[in-house]
Structures are given as C-alpha cells and as structure tokens.
Amino acid sequence: xxxxxxxxxxxxxxxxxxxxxxxxxxxxxxxxxxxxxxxxxxxxxxxxxxxxxxxxxxxxxxxxxxxxxxxxxxxxxxxxxxxxxxxxxxxxxxxxxxxxxxxxxxxxxxx
Amino acid sequence: xxxxxxxxxxxxxxxxxxxxxxxxxxxxxxxxxxxxxxxxxxxxxxxxxxxxxxxxxxxxxxxxxxxxxxxxxxxxxxxxxxxxxxxxxxxxxxxxxxxxxxxxxxxxxxxxxxxxxxxxxx
Numbered sequence: 001x002x003x004x005x006x007x008x009x010x011x012x013x014x015x016x017x018x019x020x021x022x023x024x025x026x027x028x029x030x031x032x033x034x035x036x037x038x039x040x041x042x043x044x045x046x047x048x049x050x051x052x053x054x055x056x057x058x059x060x061x062x063x064x065x066x067x068x069x070x071x072x073x074x075x076x077x078x079x080x081x082x083x084x085x086x087x088x089x090x091x092x093x094x095x096x097x098x099x100x101x102x103x104x105x106x107x108x109x110x111x
Numbered sequence: 112x113x114x115x116x117x118x119x120x121x122x123x124x125x126x127x128x129x130x131x132x133x134x135x136x137x138x139x140x141x142x143x144x145x146x147x148x149x150x151x152x153x154x155x156x157x158x159x160x161x162x163x164x165x166x167x168x169x170x171x172x173x174x175x176x177x178x179x180x181x182x183x184x185x186x187x188x189x190x191x192x193x194x195x196x197x198x199x200x201x202x203x204x205x206x207x208x209x210x211x212x213x214x215x216x217x218x219x220x221x222x223x224x225x226x227x228x229x230x231x232x233x
Contacts, residue, residue, distance in 0.1 A: 002155050035219040037156075044206055044223035045156065056221060088155055092216040099172045100146070100158035100215070 003028065004089055004103035011109040012079045020074045020106045022089030028101055032092040034072040036065055039086045039105075048087075049074060076108075084110045113137040115207055115224035122230050123197050130193040131227045133207030140188035141165050144210040146220060147181060147192045149203040156206075161215035162190060170215060197231045204228050 005023040012018040022034065033052050037045035047056055049065035052072065062077045072089055089103040118132040133145060147159040160171035162181040169181050180193045190207055205227045208220035 032216065037220075044226055045220070046223075047219055047221055050219040050221075090156070090219075096173045098170065098216060099174075100148075102155045102157065104155045 002104040003093060003101040004091065006087075006089060006103035006106045008104070009107045009109065011111055012076075013111045014079055014081060016079045018076045018079055018108065020076075020087050020089075020108070022072045022074075022103050024070050024072075024091060024093075024101075026070060027095040028070075028091045028093040029067065029072055030070040031094055034065065034067050035090045036063075036072075036074045037088045037090060038083075039088065041085075045088065079110055081110050084108055113209065113222045115209065115222055117205075117207060117224040117227045120228040120230075122232070125198055125231060125233055127197050127231075128193060128195040129197060129229050130191055131205050131207075131229070133190045133192075133224050135188045135190070135209070138209075140183075141185050142212055144212045144215060144218075145181070145183065145190040146208045146210040146215055147179075147205065148208055148220070149205045150226075151200075151203040154203075157203075159192070159194075159205075161210055163212045164190065165212040194229075197229075199231050202229065202231050 036049040039045045052067040053065045064075045086105045088105045093101045114136045141164045144163045146161045148156045150156045162169045164183045182191045207224040209222040211218035
C-alpha cells in the first residue's frame with residue numbers, strides 16, 4: 001500500500017481535460033515539492049512536472065501541476081491518444097529518516 | 112545527450128546477491144548523484160537510495176539499510192547497486208536515475224536507465 005494515494009484508473013476522450021489526483025500527508029506533500037512521472041508500457045518513467053508545477057523542456061504545456069495543502073494534481077488538457085500511460089506522483093517524505101515516496105499510479109485510458 | 116545504460120537481466124536464487132551497474136554518458140558524472148528505484152510487477156516505483164558521484168555520500172531508504180550498498184567509479188562513470196539476501200519479494204525492475212550531487216530531497220529524476228529486470232526464484 002502506497003504512502004501517496006492515487007485513483008487506480010481514469011479515462012477520457014481525445015481533446016478532453018483530465019485531472020489525476022495524489023493525496024498525501026503533512027510529512028510529504030505538506031512539506032515538500034511534488035513531481036509527476038509518466039510511464040509508457042515497458043519503458044522507464046519520464047518526468048512531466050517537477051517542483052509542483054514546473055515543466056522540463058520538451059514537455060508540452062498541455063501538462064500542468066498544482067499542489068494544495070496535502071494534495072497535488074496533474075491536469076492534462078487537450079487529451080491525445082499518446083497520453084495513454086501510467087502516471088505517478090512522487091515526493092520526499094520527511095518521516096522514516098527521509099525517503100522518496102511514490103503513488104501507486106493512475107492508469108489513463110484514452111477512449 | 113545524457114544516457115544511462117544498465118546491465119542486463121539477472122536470475123537469482125533466494126539468499127543470493129545481485130549487483131546492477133549503470134554507466135553514464137553525456138554529462139560530467141561527478142557533478143551529479145544517482146538514485147536507485149525499483150518497480151515490482153504491477154506496482155508503483157520504490158526508491159531504494161541515493162549516492163553522490165561527487166563525494167560518495169549515500170542515503171539509503173530505511174527499508175534497505177544493511178542490505179544494500181551503492182558505489183560509484185568515476186573513472187568509468189559507472190554507478191553500482193548491490194542488494195544482498197534476496198527473496199522473491201525483491202523480484203522487480205531496477206532503475207538508476209540521475210539525481211543531484213548534494214541532496215536528493217531537492218531534486219527530481221530527469222534521466223533514467225532502461226531498467227534491469229531481476230528475478231528471484233528457486
């Protein structure tokens with residue numbers, strides 16, 4: 001069971017806006033910046049968002065992130081077929097002497 | 112371009128050890144650190160620990176303390192992760208990822224290796 005809670009799955013049609021949520025606690029999301037990763041089948045994760053809402057170069061501006069209190073969200077606007085993937089939130093947790101924790105992942109299906 | 116190339120798949124028996132390598136290229140190796148992350152089948156990723164390629168400082172997740180050792184070889188720009196006393200629960204894909212050299216807490220994993228499948232079975 002993951003320290004960060006994500007819905008197991010979500011779906012949308014091309015062009016739609018989809019929100020993926022990540023719920024944590026004071027020791028992780030409440031204290032540190034959240035990163036989001038996209039993982040295509042059989043591939044390594046790829047960073048989409050870092051420091052809550054920053055996009056690395058090359059990541060389309062359709063992807064945006066936000067954080068409030070002990071929760072974070074990833075929004076995908078203008079959904080595209082190639083966005084079908086698993087999405088994970090990740091944040092440093094100050095408990096247990098410090099550790100990166102990941103959500104269990106949300107499987108996004110583009111209908 | 113930045114690349115992290117990992118060693119190949121491993122099949123181990125319970126109680127054995129595994130050592131995975133991660134060779135970096137395309138950047139100054141000692142200016143960064145390396146984190147190791149594993150992912151069991153159908154599960155989310157799990158961070159195992161971090162090593163600074165600059166000074167060899169390490170930070171291991173409490174769960175793996177005493178069972179994991181991370182090292183680097185600057186002469187070959189290679190990071191290593193050794194995990195001992197393997198059990199079937201250690202079956203996973205193991206990834207290396209480029210990290211900050213001074214404090215993993217403040218960074219994010221921008222570049223990843225391709226992953227090394229490790230299977231533990233009798």
